[in-house]
Amino acid sequence: MKTLxxxxxxxxxxxxxxxxxxxxxxxxxxxxxxxxxxxxxxAIRDGGVPKGDVLAAARIAGIMAAKKTGDLxxxxxxxxxxxxxxxxxxxxxxxxxxxxxxxTGRTGVEMEALTAVSLAxxxxxxxxxxxxxxxxxxxxxxxEKRGGKSGTWKAAAE
Numbered sequence: 283m284k285t286l287x288x289x290x291x292x293x294x295x296x297x298x299x300x301x302x303x304x305x306x307x308x309x310x311x312x313x314x315x316x317x318x319x320x321x322x323x324x325a326i327r328d329g330g331v332p333k334g335d336v337l338a339a340a341r342i343a344g345i346m347a348a349k350k351t352g353d354l355x356x357x358x359x360x361x362x363x364x365x366x367x368x369x370x371x372x373x374x375x376x377x378x379x380x381x382x383x384x385x386t387g388r389t390g391v392e393m394e395a396l397t398a399v400s401l402a403x404x405x406x407x408x409x410x411x412x413x414x415x416x417x418x419x420x421x422x423x424x425x426e427k428r429g430g431k432s433g434t435w436k437a438a439a440e
Contacts, residue, residue, distance in 0.1 A: 296357070297359070303431070305386055306387075306429045307384070307429050308384060308386070308389075308390050308391050308429030308430055309383070309391070309427065310394065310424060311380065311424070311426040311427070312381050312422065313399060313422070313423060314379050314421055314423070315373065315403075315421050316403045316407060316418065316419050317375045317417060318410065318414045319414045321413055321414065322413040325413055327372060332412065336410060340370070340402040340406045341402065343401050343404075344366070344398040344399065344402030344405070345366045346401075347397045348381065348395065348397055348398040350397075355397070358393050361394065362385065369381075381395045383398065390427060399422055407419065
């Protein structure tokens with residue numbers, strides 16, 4: 283069994299020391315979905331949400347969230363990200379969000395990509411909740427990571 287790196291030998295929480303690790307190019311891609319009714323979906327697609335451009339606001343929120351991940355998640359290293367992207371695709375039942383984060387460094391960017399997706403989808407909810415309070419954020423997950431000692435990992439297809 284793998285040991286938990288965020289616990290010391292006596293079981294106390296700690297921030298992992300990455301000082302001795304080699305710097306490598308690292309990329310993480312995360313994805314999630316927000317399910318909504320047809321009225322909210324049409325309003326977002328047609329620019330009819332009273333609060334403004336939902337996707338523009340959600341994209342900026344996701345990027346900002348990725349940059350602040352070290353402040354939001356305990357024991358997460360603050361990282362100098364090289365790039366963050368947040369993209370949306372309309373589906374039959376709502377919106378899919380895909381975020382990627384990358385850097386050259388000593389620790390991965392999985393949490394940054396996951397945080398970007400989560401906050402982008404929360405922003406969609408916030409901006410469109412007057413139309414549909416029953417929206418459901420679901421299936422937020424890491425779909426790929428590259429770099430570091432463990433190399434490349436890809437999620438199994440759903």
